[in-house]
Amino acid sequence: xxxxxxxxRYLITVTGKKLTVTCSQNMNHEYMSWYRQDPGLGLRQIxxxxxxxxxxxxxxxxxxxVSRKEKRNFPLILESPSPNQTSLYFCASSExxxxxxxxxxxxxxxxxx
Amino acid sequence: xxxxxxxxxxxxxxxxxxxxxxxxxxxSVPPYLFWYVxxxxxxxxxxxxxxxxxxxxKGINGxxxxxxxxxxxxxxxxxxxxxxxxxxxxxxxxxKGGYQKVTFGxxxxxxxxx
Numbered sequence: 001x002x003x004x005x006x007x008x009r010y011l012i013t014v015t016g017k018k019l020t021v022t023c024s025q026n027m028n029h030e031y032m033s034w035y036r037q038d039p040g041l042g043l044r045q046i047x048x049x050x051x052x053x054x055x056x057x058x059x060x061x062x063x064x065x066v067s068r069k070e071k072r073n074f075p076l077i078l079e080s081p082s083p084n085q086t087s088l089y090f091c092a093s094s095e096x097x098x099x100x101x102x103x104x105x106x107x108x109x110x111x112x113x
Numbered sequence: 114x115x116x117x118x119x120x121x122x123x124x125x126x127x128x129x130x131x132x133x134x135x136x137x138x139x140x141s142v143p144p145y146l147f148w149y150v151x152x153x154x155x156x157x158x159x160x161x162x163x164x165x166x167x168x169x170x171k172g173i174n175g176x177x178x179x180x181x182x183x184x185x186x187x188x189x190x191x192x193x194x195x196x197x198x199x200x201x202x203x204x205x206x207x208x209k210g211g212y213q214k215v216t217f218g219x220x221x222x223x224x225x226x227x
Contacts, residue, residue, distance in 0.1 A: 004156075033215070040122065042203060042219035043157075058214075090156060100145050100164070100207055104156035104217060 002027045004105035006091050012111045013081055017031065021076045021108050023091030031094045032074040033058070033102070034066065036087040049074055050096075081112040115140040117206050119218035127226050133178075134221045136204030139185060145207040146187045147194040149180055151220075154203045160202070163187060174198070199225045 002013040004025045013019055027034065033048040035058075045058030049068040063085055074093075078085060088109050093101040116151050120135040138144060149157040159171025168180040174197075180191045187204060204218040 035217075039221060042119075043217040045215065048214070092157075101147070101159050101162060102157075102205075104149075104158070106156045107154075 002103070004091055004093055004103050006025045006089075006105035006108050008108060009106060010109050012113065014113050015082055016080050019078050019081060019110075021078075021089060021091075021110070023074045023076065023105060024072050025074075025091075025093040025103070026072065027093060027095070027103065028071065029093035029095050029103070030071070031096050032068065033094075034064070034074070035090045035092065036060065036085075037090060037107075038087050046089075047074070081110075083112050084103050086110060086112050115206050115208060115214075115216050117204050117216050117218040119202075119204050119221050121221055122219065123222045123224065125224040125226055126194045127168065128196055129158065129193050132189070132194045132223065134189040134202050134204075134223065136178075136187045136189065136218060137185055138187060138204075138206050140206060140208060142208055142214065146178075146180060147205040147207070147215075148172065148176070148187075148189050149203045149205060150200050160188065160189070194223075194225045196225050196227065199223055 007022045030051050034046040035043040043057040044060045047066040049055040094102045116139045118137045147162045148160040151157045161170045163180045171177045176191045201220045201222045203220050206216045
């Protein structure tokens, strides 16, 4: 089954404790992206990657890091989480030369205390 | 810079009534346009997309949208609302020919009243 998986689905942590949210897709898509969803703000892009070793900032990259060492994986790293990073996070992938439809993961709800 | 505006953060309709969710966009080049739906505690799934073929686009679950360049609009409609349509709907824009930067609207929550 074609899918995007994220782990963990729920995470409660404390300020300053480094964490990683994993994202993996099995569709061989070149493009992957991370979004955060906040009430009244819709989805805002954090980082995106056009291919392996190619990443760039989205609209709200501050406080986040990403890496793309393999085509299927695109982890999101919070080196020193803060309460304003409490949010719902989505990973997505797509094939630029195809329909451009983005396939979304199920989301990770992060709470930073 | 491109942008997407969704008018109405909350819309309520009676079951069986017309659903109309509004989306206006701004872009410097011809865009691709999408509508996504998010059911509670789930990710987003594609309802329909406009990629410059037909201006009237039909999607899943009886939804459709019409691309109107003169009005820079891509409103989502469904003739008869069903209880299962209650969800949050997002309009999104992707610039053609550019990198994969997708801009989302702020979303519209649809409530269906029995």
